[in-house]
Amino acid sequence: PEGATPTPVATVSQYACQRRTSTENYNKIFTDAFEVLAESYELSEFEGQCLAFRKAASVLKCLPGVVRCLGDIRGLPCLGEHTKSIMEDILQCGRSFEVEKILSDERYQTLKLFTSVFGVGPKTAEKWYRAGLRSFSDILTEPSIHLNRMQQTGFLHYKDISRAVSKAEARALGNIIDEAVHAITPDAVLALTGGFRRGKEFGHDVDFLVTTPELGREKSLLPDIIDRLKQDGILLYCDYQASTFDISKLPSLRFEAMDLFAKCFLILRLKGSKVEGGLNSAAEDHRGWRAVRVDLVSPPMDRYAYALLGWTGSRQFERDLRRFARFERQMRLDNHILYDKTKNEFLAATTEKDIFDHLGLEYIEPWQRNA
Ligand code: DCP
Ligand code: MG
Structure with a gap:
């Protein structure tokens, strides 16, 4: 027979929920480049191109080894001409000129800098950029600029908050929240979510879900936790949003960017001494504490599985x-519900596995969801 038989490639789904993606990324050199392009498109509000690069990066993240030539990605979904040309540049020259051009672009650099402040989104960053501001001192010395409380806190704790949170720090915070929650309600349910539940070593914040087995009892939970953290002297910032979720108003199947559960965005003061194994040395400084971002979300118990998955x-x-x-x-899935549009019914779930089952998907463990 002439020619080589093409190596059979196990088919990779275009959907991240049909792939297993650990925290191990063998193709960081490509996915970092794609992330720069995605961010740049996002800042210019080219949503389609932004998502295309995010999807491409996600596909590469599930691969079991390094891509060494374009042949290695033959048959993979979500990799178009543009992504391939970027990869070709990196394979040939070790870098992409298009990415380097973005990285040295003043607008990109400035918007990245401004949006790295807690409380500053792309719109505010753009406004400041258009006003000719280029640095933090430009902002802080410009008399016409009014910073809201969130942004003031963002600048105040900038160094701490922009430094990654370690797994040991996440664990220490978990203990603090656990103690507060169970002092209030002994049968409360607390779960770590976000990147640390997926097994990541570092994160930008620590995310928790907290609720009570008894429906309705969760309503006072977050305010009580907040009071306790305040009394303990570790609450540096709190933005509490009461629940606007109303199950009787379902089905309201319009798109929600965020979920409607009660939640709070916190900055806590984490002391760095009593943690098992000690905190990493970079996290310790002369003060003996650091500020950390923590998110608490409190869905009613019957919404727990959807919220945990989300x-x-x-x-x-x-x-x-x-x-x-x-x-x-x-079907329609969000952080509150799974709705079957063909049968016109809500599908009940008490575990994440129930939701995967309803969707006819193989269960993917949290640490395999690093897509
Ligand atoms: N989430 C989402 N869409 C958003 C915000 C959040 O789907 N707009 C979900 C998915 C996130 C999770 O909430 O994984 C937690 O949000 P984070 O921003 O904290 O993300 P991670 O915890 O995954 O990453 P990091 O390590 O940066 O905290
Ligand atoms: Mg997080």
Whole structure:
């Protein structure tokens, strides 16, 4: 027979929820480049191109080894001409000129800098950029600029908050929250979510879900936790949003960017001494404490599985779960519900596995959701 038989490639799904993606990324050199392009498109509000690069990065993250030539990615979904040309540059020269051009672009650099402040989104960053501001001192010395409380806190704790949170620090915070929650309600349910539930070593914050077995009892939970953290002298910032979730108003199947559960975005003062194994040395300084971002979300118990699945991430995994539900199953999934549009009914779930089952998906463990 002439020619070589093409190596059979196990098919990789276009949906992240049908792939297993650990925290091990063998193709960081490509995915970092794609992330720069995605961010740049995001800042210019080219949503399509932004998502295309995020999808491409996500596909590369599930590969079991390094891509050494374009042949290695033959047959993979979500990799178009543009992504391939970037990869070709990196394979040939070790870098991409298009990415380097973005990285040295003043607008990109400035918007990245400004949005790295807690409380500063792309719109505010753009406004400041257009006003000719280029640095933090430009902002802080410009008399016409009024910073809201969130942004003031963001600048105040900038160094701490922009430094990654370690697993040991996440564990220490987990203990603090656990103690506060159980002092208030002994039978409360507390779960770590976000990147640390997926097994990541570092994160930008620590995310928790907290609720009570008894429906309705969770309503006073977050305010009580907040009071306690305040009394303990470790609450540096708190933005509490009461629940606007109303099950009797379902089905309201319009798109929600965020969920409607009670939640609070906190900055806590974490002391760095009593942690098992000690904190990493970079996290310790002369003060003996650091500021850390913590998110608490409090769904009613009957919404627990949907909220846990929604807050565990990754963002790409969540996007693709919803996309899969919609386009492959005619269902609607969000942090509150799973709704079958063909049968016109809500599908009940008490565990994440129930939701995967309803969707006809193989169960993917949290640490395999790093898409
Ligand atoms: N989430 C989401 N869409 C958003 C915000 C959050 O789907 N707009 C979900 C998925 C995230 C999870 O909530 O994984 C937690 O949000 P984080 O921003 O804290 O993301 P991670 O915890 O995954 O990453 P990091 O390590 O940066 O905290
Ligand atoms: Mg997080």
